[in-house]
Amino acid sequence: GGVAIRQSTRTTLVLSGVGFSVRRPDSRLIGSAGYRATGAVNYRTTNRTTIGASYQYLNFEFARAYGGSELHGPILSIAHRLSRNVDLSLAGGVLLARTFGTQEVTLSPEVAALLGRATGVEAFTRNDLLPQIFASAGYALERSRFTASFMTGVTPGNGVLLTSQRRAGMLGYSFTGIRKLSLGASARYSQTLSKSIAADTLSNFSVGGGMNYAITRWVNISSQLDYRTFRSGGIPGREGFAFSLGLLVSPARIPLSIW
Secondary structure, X not given: OEEEEEOOOOEEEEEEEEEEEEOOOOOOOOOEEXXXXXXXXXXXXXXXXXXXXXXXXXXXXXXXXXXXXXXXXXXXXXEEEOOOOEEEEEEEEEEEEEEEEEEEEEOOHXXXXXXXXXXXXXXXXXXXXXXXXXXXEEEEOOOEEEEEEEEEEEEOOOOOOOOEEEEEXXXXXXXXXEOOEEEEEEEEEEEEEEOOOOOOOEEEEEEEEEEEEEOOOOEEEEEEEEEEEEEOOOOOOEXXXXXXXXXXXXXXOOOOOOO
């Protein structure tokens, strides 16, 4: 939920909040819950350029595991329209992250001899300074749009990794030249590195396509089909297909763009 308040023809204040909860049926996977609160101010310097500053606070907690994260920090942004068809946006900042949890450690020979085991579990608290970068470029025609983006951000993990830093890049194309129908294609690559437990980097590549179809003026049916590959130090490689289907509500007069 959020609200945008236009203070003047040039200045806008934005307040928003996001909450989430993920529960996983497999007891070996770790669920998560958390929230994010953001306050921002945007100022339009010219009819083509807008600058902004925001501050965000995030909190992650994990079910079935002792652990959590508290993160907060500022972000500065600029959006500029180079021409009628080309637009650019860039945002950057840092997050101060305080993470706590447990990790497996190797016991000293003396303690291992007493306990009869070579490893143990210890609690930890770790402080990190994590960069936040968001960059995108778009080229728009009357009925189509090309998009390229890159981001470095923080995620609550995927059920195996907990609080993680994620780097991702995307290339996408969307076409809205068919009545009631829009089509899109994209390719993505990402790397996820855990910031709470010692773990290998997880790499993911996907390529696929999607469509939106306007059932009524307000309701769209949306679908996406992707081919995905996953790699990490502990897993030589996994691959497969993913399909999603859902409904979108929007008052747009033309089919929603995929990207």
